[in-house]
Amino acid sequence: MIIMKNLKWLIGFGILAASLLFIMLYPIPSLLSWQSGFLAHCFFVLMLCFVMCFFRVMAGPTPADRAVAIDTLGILIVGFCAILSIPTGRDWYLDIAIAWALQSFIGALALAKYLEGRGFDE
Amino acid sequence: MKSKIVLFIIGFLVWALLTWPLDLQHLIAGLIVAAFIAFITGDLFSQRPHHFGHITRYLWFSYYVPVFLWECLKANIDVAMRVLNPKLPINPGIVKVKTTLKSDTGLTFLANSITLTPGTLCVDIDAEKGILYIHWIDVKTQDIDKATELIVSNFEKILKKIFE
Amino acid sequence: MNSIQQITGMVFIIVGLGFDIFGCIGLLRLPDVYNRLQATTKCVTLGTCSILLGAFILKGVSTTGIKAILVAIFLLLTSPVAAHALARGAHKSGVKLWPKSVVDKYEQDGN
Incomplete structure (x- = not known):
């Protein structure tokens, strides 16, 4: 009875756990594995987050939902750049992260102004 | 200058x-x-x-940072527990709280700290009347004074020493 | 010493990835815009800051480490402002709260 009640939750949790296990156990022939094999798996965990955000971008019932998902996507990409800079040892990945955080913030403000339905010069 | x-x-x-x-x-x-x-x-x-020359403000700021980070960590664990629970225990609503801060910087920091603490999100500020509208994920009380006591007063005491 | 540094950094990165996943599950599961905004702006911000702190611990005081700390401070300052602006814009554009919500003082005050 309890299982029938929570069936939707169980299916979702099962799919998520299965994909996480698949990501963590699948042997990735990565270019980065000469320094750290573990970090190469971390990229694909973030890819899973990207897929969830893209689902919300496509399915969001109102424009505000899509704006929230795009803002989240911008913050996740900053984390992606940070992970990428550790095994390769190239510090300009973090320059990309700074620029991306700035433009994501300004983009979120512009989307909010657009949702508010007024001009930009107030 | x-x-x-x-x-x-x-x-x-x-x-x-x-x-x-x-x-x-x-x-x-x-x-x-x-x-x-x-x-x-x-x-x-x-x-x-x-104000940048007063040393006591820096000391209060260094007391504010650990308090803020601890609240932030509690907020994350709270949201994670709510999201993972199969019953989805939320009870949302927008409530009103009062504040006595006046300066722009103080209000901005107050709104930022409210947004990053457990279960609350600042929606709008009325700076002239000193009123904040807050989206609360688990509404415990609708009264203005009790909500002020629960949400704002913890940070307001410290921020008043820093920015006013 | 070196291995302790490695393990601490890896633990910070794993905790950050976990919080990122929880925030994205919240983006999918919660019912309306304001609740989704709560979940993402808390979990994703602190998760990304934790990943950046892990990068700082792994790299030490070098070019990469100090830039990571600067990005973390920048994110902690700007992400709540963006969330606040998006919530205000959504309310002004007429997005209703979840039907089971308790109270909406903002709409009662005529905004």
């Missing part, structure tokens, strides 16, 4: 941290750029620049 000097120091510090291994060429370029920026936009930076 004081405001320009403060902005020059902050800008030069950020430049020095961005080009970390300290180097004469980078420092000279940073000096020129920071002086130019401070000369152009210095007067917009701070209304009351003499």
